[in-house]
Amino acid sequence: MREKHYPPKFFEQQFNCVHCGVYSKQFWQELKLKTPYGDQSSGIYGCQCGHCNKWSYWDDSKIVIPPESPVEPAHPDLPEECRKDYEEARAVFSLSPRASAALLRLAVQKLMVELGEKGKNLNEDIAALVAKGLPPLVQRALDYCRVVGNNAVHPGEIEIEDTSDIAENLFRMINFIVEDRITKPREIEALYSKLPDGAREAIERRDKKS
Numbered sequence: 001m002r003e004k005h006y007p008p009k010f011f012e013q014q015f016n017c018v019h020c021g022v023y024s025k026q027f028w029q030e031l032k033l034k035t036p037y038g039d040q041s042s043g044i045y046g047c048q049c050g051h052c053n054k055w056s057y058w059d060d061s062k063i064v065i066p067p068e069s070p071v072e073p074a075h076p077d078l079p080e081e082c083r084k085d086y087e088e089a090r091a092v093f094s095l096s097p098r099a100s101a102a103l104l105r106l107a108v109q110k111l112m113v114e115l116g117e118k119g120k121n122l123n124e125d126i127a128a129l130v131a132k133g134l135p136p137l138v139q140r141a142l143d144y145c146r147v148v149g150n151n152a153v154h155p156g157e158i159e160i161e162d163t164s165d166i167a168e169n170l171f172r173m174i175n176f177i178v179e180d181r182i183t184k185p186r187e188i189e190a191l192y193s194k195l196p197d198g199a200r201e202a203i204e205r206r207d208k209k210s
Contacts, residue, residue: 013025
């Protein structure tokens with residue numbers, strides 16, 4: 001089970017460090033400008049991680065150094081074909097949440113192929129998965145990605161540029177879907193395969209009778 005990721009946010013006292021990734025205490029201080037008239041406010045803040053001691057620097061409440069996205073990294077089990085789009089979405093998130101959301105929608109469409117669907121029409125793929133018994137919670141996560149991602153490509157009622165939290169949620173939704181549809185079944189299958197052959201054969205005979 002993946003631990004919850006707490007992305008870096010301005011003046012938060014604890015979050016996952018942008019350098020080491022560890023959820024840890026953060027220490028803030030404003031960088032002062034030295035002038036003949038004394039120290040003056042610069043509006044730039046330094047944040048030091050309590051775990052790795054490395055610094056990040058913030059201007060106008062946004063990370064400027066290091067130039068990395070404050071959103072959570074890809075799930076380890078995210079298929080490689082989807083990972084490229086996910087990582088590109090992370091790279092452009094700070095510059096354009098809308099572009100980031102559009103890339104994530106593409107990643108979800110490719111994920112549908114990994115889940116056994118066609119990957120051409122996201123709405124139809126979700127409906128097909130629902131017909132196969134997709135849990136309602138996962139269906140809602142997929143529809144969130146579908147609707148928000150589509151509004152990134154064709155702007156509608158959702159203003160992604162103005163509300164970067166909407167695009168940020170897409171990263172979490174994708175990782176949630178991967179955890180439920182790929183990681184959990186894989187973990188259960190690995191445990192089941194460790195059962196003695198006799199026990200598994202007895203289970204198979206039982207299921208054939210039913």
